[in-house]
Amino acid sequence: MIKALGYFIEIIRGIFITTRHFVVNLFFRCLAVLGIKTKRKGSVTIQYPEQKKEIASRHRSLHRLMTRPDGKPRCVACMLCVTVCPSECIYVEAAEDPDPEIQKYPAKFIIDLSRCCFCGFCVEACPEDAIRMDTGNVEFAQYSQEDMIYDLDKLIG
């Protein structure tokens, strides 16, 4: 009986907690609608398309290829990223570079983003620091799978 009474008190407390949340949040929301700035917002919602959360610096977002000072890709087509990629979404076709210091350059560098799992292994594996995932772009959804295939132009640009 005493135990049941304890439960009953907790039940009553529960409704006071939700009422408090309702009243306090309603108050701060009303202030926000009226245009009065307060420290509390009354909600934790981030209104996504208009308001964006800051992306952490280590966040793995859309890939980009780094370039040399003359504008050519830094990539030497060593195929390490192709080998390490668990999703097998990178395709590199090597071509011979006249500069003996470089020897090879990628004639084609294609990432199929519809397969990519954004593990970042390609970034880790790259000996030339040619590929990075720090664009901060996370909104590259497309209507067709073909549009998800990124080639050299798109990755450098």
Next chain:
Amino acid sequence: MTETLNEMLIIFIKIVCALAWLLGLTLFLTWLERKESALIQDRLGANRASIFGIRIIGLFQPIADAIKMIFKEDFVPSFSRKFLHTMAPFISFFFVAITIAAIPFGDNLRIGNRTIHLQILDFNVGLLFILAMLSLGIYGIIISGWASNNKYALIGGLRGAAQIISYEVALGLSLIGLIMVYPSLRLSSIVLYQGELLFGFLPKWGIFLQPLGFVIFLFAALSETKRAPFDLPEGESEIIGFFTEYSGLKWGLFMMVDFMEVIIVSTLLTTLFFGGWQVPWLASDGFHFPWGGELLLSHVVVVLLQVAAFNIKVFFFCWLQILIRWTYPRFRYDQLMDFGWKLLIPLSLVNIIGTGIIMTL
């Protein structure tokens, strides 16, 4: 002849107004439920629906929901009993919507030499009528469960029927004490009795005369609405309920019936326990305060105040029921049955005996 025609016209207008009030408030409640739950959980809630870029805090959301529901496919499973499957939501809807006929929205409104009673039908068995219609709503649940021809829907329907029948007993018994205090089943006279004063200053509302009856009625009525914490018949998230096989607007009708039951329960709580359209110390010619002051008002202002009071009270109880729905988790089935049969019914019997003893003293 013209007199009867006028009477018929007035009745017709009253029916249209009452139904518009009920359905409009139902749509509003769908919005309120989303917003209130959002505020309780520190969220914002639906605020995107807009017409030409105007959002007004998501108030267009019910309209958008309705349009979506109308254009969804109305899927009837091939194995269902087609006719009954189609009938069930309408039966549920009808028996809830018709109860609004007996609810008094306000006192008499005098226009010229005509007196309009702000109630569609002033039965002398109004209270019994409402209880009967709410009980008949079970048929909608059972038929929808059975006509779906689906084991889980049928079991859900049976669960709903068992729950509602169990709580119907407590619901009826909790009102007997009230009927003993206000010796009438006519809702308009129950409200009129509540306009009197207790000890010269306290309005003679049901809550002050029947506090235990109020608590029992509140819990029993909450279970009648089939919403959390009593949402075992449907159990939208886990247990499969009686309207599993419904889609589109028929499902929407069941959803609306839930909200309409919330409104009907709120109007009943208001009418029976919170003085209906009575404003404390407001008589037909203005305020007469117990400390001697007077504030005389014109007839139209008084009627408007009374209707506003009724609406505010109903709105408060709708708010309270949504708050309860978003606060408490669901009962286990045996707890539900224990609560109904072992706690509410004995308490309501105690309430009847206690009321009788106090009244004979």
